Amino acid sequence: MELRHLHYFRVVAEELNLTRAAKRLHMSQPPLSRQISKLEEEIGATLLERNPRGVSLTAPGQFFYEHTLQILEKIDSTVSATRRIARSKRELFSIGFVPSAFYGQLPLLVRKLRQKDNIELILAELTTIQQVQALKSGRIDIGFGRLQIDDPEVEQEVLYEEPMMVALPEGHALEGTQPTLAELSKRPLIVFPATPRPSLADMVLGLFHRRRLKVEVAQETNELQTALGLVVAGLGFTLVPEQVSRLKRQGIVYAYLADSSIASPVLCSRRKGETPSATMQDTNEILRILMEQRRTGHYAIGSCE
Structure with a gap:
């Protein structure tokens, strides 16, 4: 299955008419019909009900259409974000986290990093195990979780x-x-x-x-x-x-x-043996201040300067 097949199906589902869909896609109707049939064959489900006046979505077709929209919208937003990062020439810095670790002071870390003009911050909700794999693959730069994982490529620090x-x-x-x-x-x-x-x-x-x-x-x-x-x-x-x-x-x-x-425990995970970038050094210093604030019971955002 190719991305263009999802695009074809979305247009057909929106037009509910193969002739109009083909015109919108700047192609003739027979090739479009073949592509939709090929998609149905690959999925193993009838997506469209053909009739003399046009087509209608079957129940599987409606389900597939709704999820196709989500996929295509995600791709569009990813492409837009990638272009924005390329234009800004910012450093990409990715943080993985488990939701239960982000109700205290750690959101203040994100807030402080977002104030830096040279950083494009990416947040990824991941379990601790997923964070370890994401660190090893380079998908994230730092992670905050709760499970201690023994991996030779990742070091973990118990924050508290x-x-x-x-x-x-x-x-x-x-x-x-x-x-x-x-x-x-x-x-x-x-x-x-x-x-x-x-x-x-x-x-x-x-x-x-x-x-x-x-x-x-x-x-x-x-x-x-x-x-x-x-x-x-x-x-x-x-x-x-x-x-x-x-x-x-x-x-x-x-x-x-x-x-x-x-x-x-709330754990901070990083790649082991890696020379910290300037952004990572800033992150580590903000974390140090936040953990000191937690220890002393002081939670002021402004004091994390």
Whole structure:
């Protein structure tokens, strides 16, 4: 399948008439019909219902059309961004992150880097394992995650250990307490992300398993926000890093655990043995200041100059 086939199909789906679509594409109708038929054969599904007045989308065709639009729009935005970077002659600097690590001070790092005129900043939401692979391939320059990964090409620095909290639906019997894991194990658990693994989900499950506690996993989901939504719906509880509790979501209450030693690390991953660029040196210095602010309890943005 080639990109032009997606473009052909999009135009046909918009016109719902092969003659008009061919005219818009500056080609004759028979070759266009053959290309669409070839696309259907390759996919293994009928995308168009042919009739004397034109064509209509089948259910698979409607699905394919919607996703074709997303793909083509993503390609267009990527091309535009690439041209913008080429014109600006800025240095491209890419940061990978897990969502749960970006509710505290780390967004301030992004804010400070965005203020630099010589940097084009790219953000990529990736699990820690995906970050390691992206670092090795050169897709990102630095990553922020929660799992310790043993890889000879990547070095990891523990920025800080973050207490874990339990997210409960408002009005829950454990609201206002500091529950133990034994108490929580008697109730259904929601874990995230579901894939890829290992992830924070495995770290959470490990907390129970190491204490020989059986816990029922009511639901696995890929998104933190979805997990919180399921908590509001009463499907169970979920364990989250402390900084997530800053999300004031209606219907949810947060509580510290009875065991205050239960924590999740926030890790910074970089390529090992690489001479840091000027941008990386700036990043490291901003991080140093932010971590000092965290240690002292000072969170002022302006002081990170």
